[in-house]
Amino acid sequence: MKAFFKWLLNSIAVRISVSTAFVVAATTVAVATLIIREERNVLESELQKKGTYLAEIIAQQMLEPILYEERYAMHSLLRSSMVSENDIVVFGIVYDAKGEPIVKLTSKWFKAMPADRKYPMSADSVSVMEDAALQVYDITVPVIAKGLGSVGYLRLGITKKFLIKTIEDVKNKLYILSSVIIFSGIMTGLWMARKIIRPVLMLNQGVKRIGGGELGAEVGIVGDGEIKELSIAFNEMSRRLKESVDAIKTAQDNLIRTEKLYALGEFSAGLAHEIKNPLTSIKMLMQTVKEKAQTLSSRDIEIIEGEINRIDKIVKDFLAFGRPARAEFITTNINELIREMVTLSKPKMERSNIRLIEELDDSIPIIMAYPDGIRQVFLNVILNAIQAMEGGGTLKVSSSSDNGTVAACIQDTGAGIPDEVSSRIFDPFFTTKEEGTGMGLAIAYNIVREHNGEIVVSSTANRGTIVSVVLPETIEQDGLRE
Ligand SMILES: Nc1ncnc2c1ncn2[C@@H]1O[C@H](COP(=O)(O)OP(=O)(O)O)[C@@H](O)[C@H]1O
Ligand SMILES: [Mg+2]
Known part of the structure; x- marks a missing residue:
C-alpha cells in the first residue's frame, strides 16, 4: 500500500x-x-x-x-x-x-x-x-x-x-461551467500525461531490453521536440553499443584464435612426433617384409591397421581442435578430453624430462560441455605446467566428481606462481614469459565461465601449482553463448 x-x-x-x-x-x-x-x-x-x-x-x-x-x-x-x-x-x-x-x-x-x-x-x-x-x-x-x-x-x-x-442563476451556471472545465482539465492532463509518458515508457522498455541482452534494440520514434530527439539519440546509442560489443567480440574471437594457433604451434612438433611413431613402425614392418621377400601376415596387417587408426585419431583430434569455435554444448566425457590433450603433449614432456601420472576416475559422469573449448582449457593449462617445469618434474592429471560437478586437476612441480603476480594471471596479456601471449588463462577463464564452472589456481613458489577446473554436470540455459 x-x-x-x-x-x-x-x-x-x-x-x-x-x-x-x-x-x-x-x-x-x-x-x-x-x-x-x-x-x-x-x-x-x-x-x-x-x-x-x-x-x-x-x-x-x-x-x-x-x-x-x-x-x-x-x-x-x-x-x-x-x-x-x-x-x-x-x-x-x-x-x-x-x-x-x-x-x-x-x-x-x-x-x-x-x-x-x-x-x-x-x-x-x-x-x-x-x-x-x-x-x-x-x-x-x-x-x-x-x-x-x-x-x-x-x-x-x-x-x-x-x-x-x-x-x-449566474452562480449556478458558473458552477456547471467550472465543473465542465475542471473535468476537461483533468482529462486533458491525463491525455497529456499519456502523450508525454508513452515515449518515456517506450524508452524505458528499450533500456530494459538492452539490459536484458537484446543489443541494438530500437524504440519507435514518437512524440516531437525533446522526446523525439531522445528516442533518436537512444536508437543511435543502442546501435553504437551493439557495434562496440560486436567489435569487442570480434577482437576476442581473434585473440582466442591467436592463442589457439600459438598453443597448436607449441604442440605441432608433438603432433609430428605422434604421427612419426606409428609411421616408423609401419615402415619397419614394410622393410622387413621387403628384405625377407615375404608376404604380409594377417598379424602384420592388424598392426598396420592399428597404427593407421592411431594416426587417423591423432589427426582428427588435431583438426577438431583447430576448427573454428562453434559453441555447441553436447554430452562430453571429460576424461577423454584430458587423455587427448595429454597425448598431444607427451612428446614435449619427454623432451623436458617430465614424468606423467594419470589418475583419472572412470566413474565420473558424462557432462554437458563444449568439447573444443574444454580441450583448449586443458591444453593451455598443461602447456603452462610444462613451461613451468623447465628442468623436469612431475605432471599429475586427475579427475573426480562431487555433488553434480566434475573436476579436472592439473598439478605440476614447477616454479610456482609468486604471490605478487597470482592476482593477475587471469588478466589478458599478463605474461611472465618472453614468448608468452598472456591469453591462455584469460581464455580458459572465459570458457570455464561460459560453462558456469570455476577455475581455481593454488600455487606455492618453487614447489608447484595445482589448477582445478570444476564444471557443473548440466548447464543452465543462460550459460550458453549464441
Ligand atoms: N602452472 C603454472 N606455474 C607457474 N606459473 C604459471 C602457471 N600457469 C600460469 N602461470 C603464470 O601465469 C601467467 C599467465 O599465463 P597464461 O595466461 O597462460 O599466459 P602465458 O602462458 O602466455 O604467459 C604466466 O605467464 C605465468 O607467469
Ligand atoms: Mg599459457
Whole structure:
C-alpha cells in the first residue's frame, strides 16, 4: 500500500494530470469568483440607479398631492408602483416638510416592516441606504417645489430579491461551467500525461531490453521536440553499443584464435612426433617384409591397421581442435578430453624430462560441455605446467566428481606462481614469459565461465601449482553463448 502511494507520487503521469487539474481548477475558481463579483457590482449599481430614477419620477408626481395635502392621491400613486409581485418597489412612505410620515404603504408580497425614521435627513439630496436584513435599498428623495424648496420627502424600498436571484442563476451556471472545465482539465492532463509518458515508457522498455541482452534494440520514434530527439539519440546509442560489443567480440574471437594457433604451434612438433611413431613402425614392418621377400601376415596387417587408426585419431583430434569455435554444448566425457590433450603433449614432456601420472576416475559422469573449448582449457593449462617445469618434474592429471560437478586437476612441480603476480594471471596479456601471449588463462577463464564452472589456481613458489577446473554436470540455459 505504502509502495503504491510512493509509486503514485513518483509517477509522472499522475503528477502531470494532478498539477494540470489543480491549475485548471484554481484558475476556474478565480475567474468564476471574479465574474460573480463584477456581475454583482454592475447589477447593484444598476438597481440603485433604477430605484433612484423611479423615486425621482414618483417624487415629481407627489409635488401637487403634498402641496394640497391630498392623501388619497399620494396613496394611489404609491399603490400604482407596487401592483404586482414583479415590481421592484416594496414599500413607500411620504413625509411632510418637517419629516413626519403622512402616508405609508407596503407591498402585499413584502412581509417585513421598514424601520421608522424621522425626516428630513441630513441634506435635501438623494440618499441610498442598504438594509441588509430586509435585502432592500432604502432610497429617500426630496420633493421639491420651485421657489419653495423641499416640501416633503419620498422614501422608497427597492427590493434586491431579483438581483439576488439573477446572481444565484449566474452562480449556478458558473458552477456547471467550472465543473465542465475542471473535468476537461483533468482529462486533458491525463491525455497529456499519456502523450508525454508513452515515449518515456517506450524508452524505458528499450533500456530494459538492452539490459536484458537484446543489443541494438530500437524504440519507435514518437512524440516531437525533446522526446523525439531522445528516442533518436537512444536508437543511435543502442546501435553504437551493439557495434562496440560486436567489435569487442570480434577482437576476442581473434585473440582466442591467436592463442589457439600459438598453443597448436607449441604442440605441432608433438603432433609430428605422434604421427612419426606409428609411421616408423609401419615402415619397419614394410622393410622387413621387403628384405625377407615375404608376404604380409594377417598379424602384420592388424598392426598396420592399428597404427593407421592411431594416426587417423591423432589427426582428427588435431583438426577438431583447430576448427573454428562453434559453441555447441553436447554430452562430453571429460576424461577423454584430458587423455587427448595429454597425448598431444607427451612428446614435449619427454623432451623436458617430465614424468606423467594419470589418475583419472572412470566413474565420473558424462557432462554437458563444449568439447573444443574444454580441450583448449586443458591444453593451455598443461602447456603452462610444462613451461613451468623447465628442468623436469612431475605432471599429475586427475579427475573426480562431487555433488553434480566434475573436476579436472592439473598439478605440476614447477616454479610456482609468486604471490605478487597470482592476482593477475587471469588478466589478458599478463605474461611472465618472453614468448608468452598472456591469453591462455584469460581464455580458459572465459570458457570455464561460459560453462558456469570455476577455475581455481593454488600455487606455492618453487614447489608447484595445482589448477582445478570444476564444471557443473548440466548447464543452465543462460550459460550458453549464441
Ligand atoms: N602452472 C603454472 N606455474 C607457474 N606459473 C604459471 C602457471 N600457469 C600460469 N602461470 C603464470 O601465469 C601467467 C599467465 O599465463 P597464461 O595466461 O597462460 O599466459 P602465458 O602462458 O602466455 O604467459 C604466466 O605467464 C605465468 O607467469
Ligand atoms: Mg599459457
